[in-house]
Amino acid sequence: MKRRLSITIPSCLALVASLLAVPATGQDVTASGGRPFMADVSHWGRWVTLLGAGAFIAVAASNSATAGAAFDDLEALCTADPTACELVETPDGNQVYADPLAEQTYQDYAQYQSRAQSFLVAGQLTLVVSGGMFLIDLLYKDDEPKNIPYTPFEVYSTPRELGLSLRF
Numbered sequence: 001m002k003r004r005l006s007i008t009i010p011s012c013l014a015l016v017a018s019l020l021a022v023p024a025t026g027q028d029v030t031a032s033g034g035r036p037f038m039a040d041v042s043h044w045g046r047w048v049t050l051l052g053a054g055a056f057i058a059v060a061a062s063n064s065a066t067a068g069a070a071f072d073d074l075e076a077l078c079t080a081d082p083t084a085c086e087l088v089e090t091p092d093g094n095q096v097y098a099d100p101l102a103e104q105t106y107q108d109y110a111q112y113q114s115r116a117q118s119f120l121v122a123g124q125l126t127l128v129v130s131g132g133m134f135l136i137d138l139l140y141k142d143d144e145p146k147n148i149p150y151t152p153f154e155v156y157s158t159p160r161e162l163g164l165s166l167r168f
Contacts, residue, residue, distance in 0.1 A: 039140035046133035049126055056123030060116045067112035074105045 077099075078085035084099035097103040154165045 035140050039136055042133035042136040046130050046137060049130035049133060053123045053126040053130055056119050056126055060119035060123055063112045063116035063119060067109050067116055070105055070109035070112060074102060074109060077102055077105060 074085075081099075084097070084102045086098045087095045088098045089095055097106060156163050156165065
């Protein structure tokens, strides 16, 4: 359930972002500055999703390291006592280790490896969403002239005016 949820949420976010980026004909989804709402959201949301992608990937790396340690423990157990790593078949047809400690170590390895894969996929999808937000922000960038910082003069323009003001 968690695996499907971690994959589904970024996919839904990407779908919503793509639907909001391109308005339907006759639909007004612009914010007060004339840019689409999604362009304003993506301007700051891209950093949040990029941070989320980094967090997902960091958790995936941590789970992968834990899985690697569990696998090393299983190898050490099998090297020390090869009979502990004999496989037996259960009545339902599955194969398990005869030694309960070896079986538990293998289950730990499998669980952490599965978590690492799920978090890695979630991180990759979130990274794709972040990249989409970077593209949306690039497409709808603000082309207004920028003022020179630390100057008391400010140049402004509107459709009917062009002016210069002095701040003091």
